[in-house]
Amino acid sequence: MTAESQPARRGLFGGFRREDLAALVVFLLLAAVPLAISGYVVYILPQYMLLGVLAMSLALLWGYGGIVSFGQAAFFAIGAYAMGLAMKHLIGLPINSAYLGILIGTIGAGLVALLIGYFLFSAGVRAAYFVVATLALSIVVEQTVKSFSDITGGWNGLYVDRMTLTLGSMFELSLFDDAPIYYVVLAVVVPVYIVVAALMRGRFGKIVIGIRENEDRMTALGFNVPLYKTLVFGLSGLLAGVAGAFYATHAQFAHPVNAGVLFSTQVVIWVAIGGRHSLLGAFVGAIVVAALSNYLSSIEAIQSYWPLVMGLIFIAVIVLFRRGLAGLVESLAGKGPHGRVAGH
């Protein structure tokens, strides 16, 4: 093994191992929050973390696969409504209705993504056309939940209960209070991050990056490119679905705004700001931007300008740091943004 092979191996596909340390710090900080403070922050942070998972669902698609989607809200909404409807209607069964909701929401969102991915990618659609298709998906899901108001509550949204954690009949824990649900959400988010990060760092992630870099070469090497694109889109839908299911029970509602194009666009913005090549960057980006946006829009003086401010920040980040906050942190930490991960 030559000396030169070492940096290539360590930096392999942007595997920024320092990101592991950064993730550890972020998650420890998040775990410490309810110990240090109480009140609104403890209430709201889990929702931001789930938006962070939604952002990761796009980052793995966009940053790794080079595929942009304006349909992430649709999968989020599938998760959210599945959770709400399951908790409302699937009661009296021997199994916790919230568990069913999470299962149906997650698998349902994943399957819808797989199906759409299969039809679009095996037909070999171009990236631009794919974006339009995902945009249409957001609109379709938003219109659907608005139209079937008997079931979904339409514009009023759907009230969702806080779930109860159960283990057969031996154990029961209500998540009505903010601290318990905070830790349950954290206990979902951390393994999700670890599994997805490991997956994207391994063979699957490398193949997805290879497809982003040169589809023709990957095909000529024997990779079934449409299959891998379909799988990564399916995984992305699944993650958005988990986030939506937990979000609904935490926020205690599912609403059409969480299905629409506008919300999908916000996800794109969070990821662009956080850094689409880094799952952690996207996660933190979503938390920071959602928190900031919530805070600033509550200040009366700038309330009406907020979308404009948001747009300007977005443009500034895109122009100044194309790799987002994660890229900025990397270059500050002394590892310059190498072309290999920056390429799209």
Added chain:
Amino acid sequence: MAALLVIEGLTKRFRGLVANSDVSFALAAGELRCIIGPNGAGKTTFISMISGHVIPTSGRILFKDRDITRLPVHVRARIGIGRKFQTPTVFDNLSVYENIELAVLATPTPRRGRHAKIMRTLDLVRLADHSGQTVGALAHGARQWLEVGILLAGEAQLLLLDEPTAGMTAEETHSTGELIRRLVRELSLSAIIIEHDINFIRDLKAPVTVLHLGRVLVEGSFAEIERNEQVRSVYLGNA
């Protein structure tokens, strides 16, 4: 030697244009073959039909006795057909090492064996010293060699090389010829090489197939081809 590749009556029409017409061809296992012909003769179309990038209008392609005429590109790659494109098709934003790694990931090599296999391949194509370098910054010749390395790491048994020396200096062209001959011999591979450079073709000491207007004009050793009147007139007529 058993035939690795058998092609029967291959024809390709692009709308009105006949790019290949009733081409029959056979390649033995371990054989090296050169394909020459003036621009537009149908050489690229011919190997595109073998790699699966172009589906023939009629005719049959048998690889290891299996009919592959209509199989998709990635399936042909998996059974051992590796193609080098006329314009190098590599991962420009990735390092040399990562390029070869992706090829290794296409094979069933267990995780523990991957690094060794990557380094062995890099040694074969003499790029071990450049393993950490981003491919976009490599010299033209090195990129061509990298693409050959990608085919080797991907465990191709039949190499389809479309103008592998394009853009190379005379010296690079010469060592590319040596490399290809050595690889075919040592790794018992087979290769079909499209070339223009007359010195390169002579050095390969391989049988030559001449395509002209989509048809096989003549096949034979380099010496025979060089003497052939028809070949001379085709090339002089196009010079």
